[in-house]
Amino acid sequence: MQRILIVDDEPAIVAALRERLEREGFTVQVAVRGDTALAAAELPVDLILLDIGLPGIDGFEVLRRIRARGQETPVIVLTARGDEIDRVVGLELGADDYVVKPFSIRELAARARALLRRSAEVSALRARLADTPPTTPLRLEIDQIRRRATFQGVTLDLRPREFDLLAFLVRSPGQVFSREALLRHVWAQDEYLDARTVDVHVRRLRAKLAEVNPDADIILTEWGVGYRLAE
Secondary structure, eight states, X not given: OOEEEEEOSOHHHHHHHHHHHHHTTOEEEEEOSHHHHHHHHTSXXXXXXXXXXXXXXXXXXXXXXXXXXXXXXXXXXXXXXXXXXXXXXXXXXXOSEEEESSOOHHHHHHHHHHHHHHHHXXXXXXXXXXXXXXXXXXXXXXXTTTTEEEETTEEOOOOHHHHHHHHHHHTXXXXXXXXXXXXXXXXXXXXXXXXXXXXXXXXXXXXXXXXXXXXXXXXXXXXXXXXXXXX
């Protein structure tokens, strides 16, 4: 049974989320402070729903420390803040999704299921490929079925949305897409996200591609327009 950690100090939200998630078969744990959330996240947990406005250590610091200790647990940030800078900071720190309060409990549960499903697929893929010797093609390859991306024979360690973005660009090499177009195609259901979200994910993808080949320019910027994949 999958375990979800809810980190929020608003009793009504916690109660509604807990009731919905437990009804869908999840085991739910709750923390109402940042320090207790850090301790709870050290135990096996499959997903974290993390509020930003917490007493003690705020959610941004909780997220930063979780990622700093190497945990890749999927995190959906929950916050009443709607400022663009807060959304960008959350993504920069390693959040996988971002929901602004007030939100639909049903929609959040659906996002949680989708994120858990993608996370499970990635984990299963890593287990299958653990003993697979690398190949050496000098190209970027996308395996949509196994959701695997390889660059110059090296399997890229991509978060689900990073893979979705790269896979979309690969379908149309050389074509320029605006940030708004990428949001529509890759983040179709995420109505609260803005164009800076694309910049954050492009920056992450470039960093991971550069780890394989620092001299290869794969995702190019068309200033004032958007991004394209090198032909």
